[in-house]
Amino acid sequence: MSLEGVAEHCYNITQSYLDLANQTSIVDETKEAIKLTRDYLLKDIFKRWDPFSGQISFSYNGGKDCQVLLIVYLSCLWEFFKESIRISQFSLKFQKFPLEYLPTVYIDQAETFQTLEDFIELTKNRYFLSLYESPRNQTSMPQAFRNYLDLNENTEAIVIGIRHTDPYGEKLKCIERTDSNWPDFIRLQPLLHWKLANVWSLLLYSGEELCGLYEYGFTSIGGVNTTRPNPFLKKGPGEDNGEAITNHFSWEISNAYGKAQEDSSVPVTRVSDADLDIIQKTDDSAYYPGWFLIEDSKERAGRS
Ligand code: FAD
Ligand code: MG
Ligand code: MG
Known part of the structure; x- marks a missing residue:
């Protein structure tokens, strides 16, 4: 390439x-x-x-x-x-x-x-x-x-x-x-008019590898000590298998550019062990992936 x-x-x-x-x-x-x-x-x-x-x-x-x-x-x-x-x-x-x-x-x-x-x-x-x-x-x-x-x-x-x-x-x-x-x-600044949903839609369709933190419920990534998974994506009790929040991008994910049909995985990078420790130290709840959130007003809810 x-x-x-x-x-x-x-x-x-x-x-x-x-x-x-x-x-x-x-x-x-x-x-x-x-x-x-x-x-x-x-x-x-x-x-x-x-x-x-x-x-x-x-x-x-x-x-x-x-x-x-x-x-x-x-x-x-x-x-x-x-x-x-x-x-x-x-x-x-x-x-x-x-x-x-x-x-x-x-x-x-x-x-x-x-x-x-x-x-x-x-x-x-x-x-x-x-x-x-x-x-x-x-x-x-x-x-x-x-x-x-x-x-x-x-x-x-x-x-x-x-x-x-x-x-x-x-x-x-x-x-x-x-x-x-x-x-x-x-x-x-040619991205000003993009909504969060637009970003996820093209990114997930692109088939390009995304930063693995997004799969852990991050929606906006700042410093290690000031960023956590988005609280609006926290799974409730018994929600580990079912989806209580709608994924608006299932179509983009299964029809991603250059991807084999029926593959519903999202290509993401591996989250480092050190980061997993940091994420799970204070909170071991499960979260929906970042792309389950489409409300712009909640994008930074994991940032302090
Ligand atoms: P993010 O989504 O984190 O960042 C938005 C974009 O900013 C990113 O997509 C990336 O393109 C760029 N960016 C953010 N952080 C970095 C970084 N660490 N290294 C490289 N690029 C980064 N603010 C003013 O008040 N007045 C200005 O004149 C001004 N000029 C700027 C010029 C440049 C080139 C940049 C990058 C920022 C400037 N800012 C300015 C700050 C800007 O408005 C945002 O506050 C800043 O980019 C942080 O964005 P965010 O964390 O809110 O969002
Ligand atoms: Mg941003
Ligand atoms: Mg930033």
């Missing part, structure tokens, strides 16, 4: 999702969400900042939001590449994909779950990320980005997987400068 290969794969996933017909209302809504993000990227963003020249970086912390955005972003990168060769004179096979690795930045801030760190390492290889990792816990987010920009002078804009339903996300716009207490660059 190569960045070109995985970008084409992501394009195929997204295209196949957009071609779905007569599915759930969540799928219909998610198709509209994807189309808007695609328009932002192809019609606005890539016209102003060249994604192949190092002007754009992608902020990545291994969470579901930046993973789903990465899939759509890579899909658009592939489309942008195809379009650029269509208007040039040579045929596809003589044109080389202009990037080997995607410029990406991860600020290692809080005490991170080992499982999430492992996932970041895994997806760095999976998606061909040239991942800058800030030294752990050294400084504030704005200062960490200042350091990143000092080392990457070409960077003009950074993609962020923030959504309107996130804290302070309500009034954000897709393209805007950073605030005055941040280093000066352009924030690219």
Whole structure:
């Protein structure tokens, strides 16, 4: 595989999702969400900042939001590449994909779950990320980005997987400068309009491996000492086998892209033993997987 290969794969996933017909209302809504993000990227963003020249970086912390955005972003990168060769004179096979690795930045801030760190390492290889990792816990987010920009002078804009339903996300716009207490660059936020259900729907359909913590009832992942499985997903007595909460994504899971029919498992990474100890130390209840939750207002209920 190569960045070109995985970008084409992501394009195929997204295209196949957009071609779905007569599915759930969540799928219909998610198709509209994807189309808007695609328009932002192809019609606005890539016209102003060249994604192949190092002007754009992608902020990545291994969470579901930046993973789903990465899939759509890579899909658009592939489309942008195809379009650029269509208007040039040579045929596809003589044109080389202009990037080997995607410029990406991860600020290692809080005490991170080992499982999430492992996932970041895994997806760095999976998606061909040239991942800058800030030294752990050294400084504030704005200062960490200042350091990143000092080392990457070409960077003009950074993609962020923030959504309107996130804290302070309500009034954000897709393209805007950073605030005055941040280093000066352009924030690219093409996922703002996505609801939690849209994120799960495309992610589960993609067949891509997800961070294993989500299977344990996590819906939003922060630091080790401040994040627990979502209390709204806690199983009651005797609920271990039956499902008292509806899984809205059974269709996506059994019809995931490139997956054998009748396979109803979700590909997730292994949760580290250390993290299992942490999760079960204070509470050994069972939880439904994170994707059983679709209410945006409850997404952060496991965070303190
Ligand atoms: P999450 O879902 O955890 O994060 C949302 C997205 O932020 C992620 O998908 C990812 O793209 C990015 N992100 C979060 N944490 C990290 C990390 N540790 N390393 C790399 N990427 C990460 N706030 C302001 O008030 N003013 C600003 O001008 C401003 N500029 C920002 C510029 C960038 C590039 C980033 C990443 C953040 C900025 N923020 C700014 C903070 C931002 O608004 C969110 O508060 C912050 O991303 C944390 O998000 P979250 O934990 O609420 O949600
Ligand atoms: Mg998030
Ligand atoms: Mg966060």
